[in-house]
Amino acid sequence: MLNDIKKDAQARMAKSIDALRHTLVKVRTGRASTALVEHLKVNYYGSDVPLSQVATVTISDSRSLTITPWEKQIVGAVEKAILASDLGLTPNTAGTTIRLNLPALTEERRKELSKVVHGEGEDTKVAIRNIRRDANQQIKDLLKDKQITEDDERRAEEEIQKLTDKSIKDVDDVVKAKEQELMAV
Known part of the structure; x- marks a missing residue:
């Protein structure tokens, strides 16, 4: 059961990051893209x-x-x-x-778009944290129903936290790459 919760959380976090990538493709960088x-x-x-x-x-x-x-x-x-x-x-x-x-982007427009990219990144981080909260709640419910021990709960929550940290780092990497693409003249 714990493995199912972890796999579900990992899959949902990966989908959130993919959705961020898809959203950021639409942000205009000054280069033509279909x-x-x-x-x-x-x-x-x-x-x-x-x-x-x-x-x-x-x-x-x-x-x-x-x-x-x-x-x-x-x-x-x-x-x-x-x-x-x-x-x-x-x-x-x-x-x-x-x-x-596509006109060349002005410095001001680049900064505006950079803020948009950061906002999208923050929204994705919030979604990932919500996934973590849901997974931890499922683990607590299993403990309450006495299907797992407290040690299992602690271990599972630590693993969920590691998944969350990795996913948030991935979000930061995606945002940073898009920002560099925006600022390239």
Whole structure:
């Protein structure tokens, strides 16, 4: 039972870190990346579908993306989705091709984005600590039901704490790497 609790906590902590990585991919670093527009939803015949299902997204150079919708009719819908998003980018349309030019980040904008990255990291740390709390509560419940001894409880809580410390260190590493990417000119 204790092993199941530890494995569950470890898996949930790993998922939290993966979610952080996925979230940080969307933070613009000044370099073009197709991940910037992957989360966009386009209104396609009355339903919202991911951009990747209605268009081809390519990197044309280090500061621009090219979006080519598969149908001419949805160029306007793709433009609307880009304008409505939180990207802060204006699409340039030429026929059926949409270009997104990424301006160079100012020092002030880099610092703002750095704060956003830190905030996401803190949110992930809180989630990891909540997972630790849940696991420790399950261990205490087992002790209360007399299914484990106090020594087992103490050992299990120490192992959960080690998992937590490792996960928080991983979060710090992910945040630091993203911050370095942001500050690189």
